[in-house]
Amino acid sequence: MRLNTKSAFLQERIKFEKHLSLSGLQISRARKIVFNEAIRNHGHFTSEELAKICFNKNKISRATVYRVVKDLLESGVIRETAFGDKHHHYEHIYDEKPHHHAQCLRCHEFIEFPDMKEDERYRPYLEKRGFKILGHEMHFYGICEKCQNQQKMK
Amino acid sequence: MRLNTKSAFLQERIKFEKHLSLSGLQISRARKIVFNEAIRNHGHFTSEELAKICFNKNKISRATVYRVVKDLLESGVIRETAFGDKHHHYEHIYDEKPHHHAQCLRCHEFIEFPDMKEDERYRPYLEKRGFKILGHEMHFYGICEKCQNQQKMK
DNA sequence: TCGCATATGAGACACTGTATCATAGTTAAC
DNA sequence: GTTAACTATGATACAGTGTCTCATATGCGA
Numbered sequence: 606m607r608l609n610t611k612s613a614f615l616q617e618r619i620k621f622e623k624h625l626s627l628s629g630l631q632i633s634r635a636r637k638i639v640f641n642e643a644i645r646n647h648g649h650f651t652s653e654e655l656a657k658i659c660f661n662k663n664k665i666s667r668a669t670v671y672r673v674v675k676d677l678l679e680s681g682v683i684r685e686t687a688f689g690d691k692h693h694h695y696e697h698i699y700d701e702k703p704h705h706h707a708q709c710l711r712c713h714e715f716i717e718f719p720d721m722k723e724d725e726r727y728r729p730y731l732e733k734r735g736f737k738i739l740g741h742e743m744h745f746y747g748i749c750e751k752c753q754n755q756q757k758m759k
Numbered sequence: 760m761r762l763n764t765k766s767a768f769l770q771e772r773i774k775f776e777k778h779l780s781l782s783g784l785q786i787s788r789a790r791k792i793v794f795n796e797a798i799r800n801h802g803h804f805t806s807e808e809l810a811k812i813c814f815n816k817n818k819i820s821r822a823t824v825y826r827v828v829k830d831l832l833e834s835g836v837i838r839e840t841a842f843g844d845k846h847h848h849y850e851h852i853y854d855e856k857p858h859h860h861a862q863c864l865r866c867h868e869f870i871e872f873p874d875m876k877e878d879e880r881y882r883p884y885l886e887k888r889g890f891k892i893l894g895h896e897m898h899f900y901g902i903c904e905k906c907q908n909q910q911k912m913k
Numbered sequence: 914t915c916g917c918a919t920a921t922g923a924g925a926c927a928c929t930g931t932a933t934c935a936t937a938g939t940t941a942a943c
Numbered sequence: 944g945t946t947a948a949c950t951a952t953g954a955t956a957c958a959g960t961g962t963c964t965c966a967t968a969t970g971c972g973a
Contacts, residue, residue: 631970633920653960666922671961685900693960707885707892718884723877727897730872731861735904738861742898743881750889785939787951807929820953825930847929 617644617682617699624680638663639673643683649694684740698740707745716749771798771836771853778834792817793827797837803848803869838894861899863906870903 621640622632630636642658643650652674659665674695677683683695686706703720724741731738775794776786784790796812797804806828813819828849831837837849840860857874878895885892 629919631919633970635921651960664922668923668962669921672920679902705881707890716885716888716890718881721880723880724897724899726875726877727859727872727899731870731899731901734870735907736861736863736870736899737902737907738899739901741900743878743895744898745878745881745885745890745892745895747885747893748891783950785950787939789952805929818953822931822954823952826951 613699614644617697621677621680621682625676628676628679630676635665635669636673636676638665639670640677640682643674643677643695644697644699646697649686649696651694655695679739681739684742686742705743705745707747767853768798771851775831775834775836779830782830782833784830789819789823790827790830792819793824794831794836797828797831797849798851798853800851803840803850805848840896859897859899861901863901863903868903868905 618640621636625632625636639655639659642655642662646655646658652671655674656665656667656670659670660667674683677697678685678695681698683697686694686696704717705720707716707718720743723743727741728738772794775790779786779790793809793813796809796816800809800812806825807821809828810819810821810824813824814821828837832839832849835852837851840848840850858871859874861870861872862868874897877897881895882892
């Protein structure tokens with residue numbers, strides 16, 4: 606964990622609250638709780654998982670959690686990771702180094718690798734078309750080392 | 760459209776049929792029809808859209824289309840685009856220039872932009888870890904121009 | 914504190930993708 | 944061409960995810 610963890614957390618909260626007020630939304634109890642649980646979670650999570658946690662701890666309803674997840678996404682506090690199964694996966698950005706994912710088509714395991722800022726060359730193209738970029742992900746797919754070896758053994 | 764369109768189409772069909780026979784699957788009427796409709800479609804499509812087309816034209820049932828889409832995926836004729844709304848999106852690979860996608864979080868519309876080969880710098884990193892890369896996609900998300908304007912009008 | 918706009922919870926709902934199973938179609942051997 | 948064995952199909956039911964509705968509760972500016 607980095608030294609600036611506390612202030613990074615605060616920055617995220619400020620980012621979120623700023624987004625809310627700019628959008629005419631309230632800083633309600635439910636939004637605070639869902640925000641905290643999303644930040645507390647240090648892996649990937651789905652809306653359903655977050656909803657279960659928030660309901661068990663604080664009786665926040667499923668519908669509300671789904672609604673707040675959208676706010677978190679739009680504020681840039683969490684991002685959607687580009688997975689292929691039928692759930693939406695998210696991860697928070699706070700205290701994380703920018704990274705991308707490579708996924709094995711057989712075992713569906715992930716490899717994370719650092720962001721090398723290669724996206725910068727794409728930005729002008731999208732911004733010229735009026736697209737407001739909130740995030741990006743480089744998504745590789747293929748076969749991981751383990752699965753390649755298993756195939757050889759057959 | 761490129762000059763080699765016809766032969767490229769044939770190659771795709773051979774690729775598909777080869778996959779089927781290697782997997783012990785039959786080259787049935789339904790599989791031929793779904794293959795043709797997937798190739799005919801020159802944008803993104805979801806299983807549901809494909810199912811509607813195949814049912815209206817040829818009375819192929821929804822369940823069958825979903826099953827054939829899996830075959831098409833595994834044979835490499837179509838690929839899943841790494842997207843986040845609740846449908847799976849596919850596009851066929853035949854006759855397409857490499858490109859990536861940006862998606863609006865509100866209206867879910869896509870912008871396509873050309874591949875600038877920025878992924879090349881990531882390859883050594885993944886290959887060093889034994890990951891066999893079969894493809895990649897750069898995925899941007901944000902708010903499109905139209906949706907930004909709609910927010911302002913409120 | 915009051916009044917109004919926004920948020921919430923509970924449940925119903927729509928939709929996607931999968932499973933089941935009886936029937937139909939395909940293939941290969943003869 | 945027939946037959947037998949296997950695979951594919953269609954119809955339907957089902958589970959799970961995410962959205963919508965609406966009555967009630969809460970937050971916020973005056």
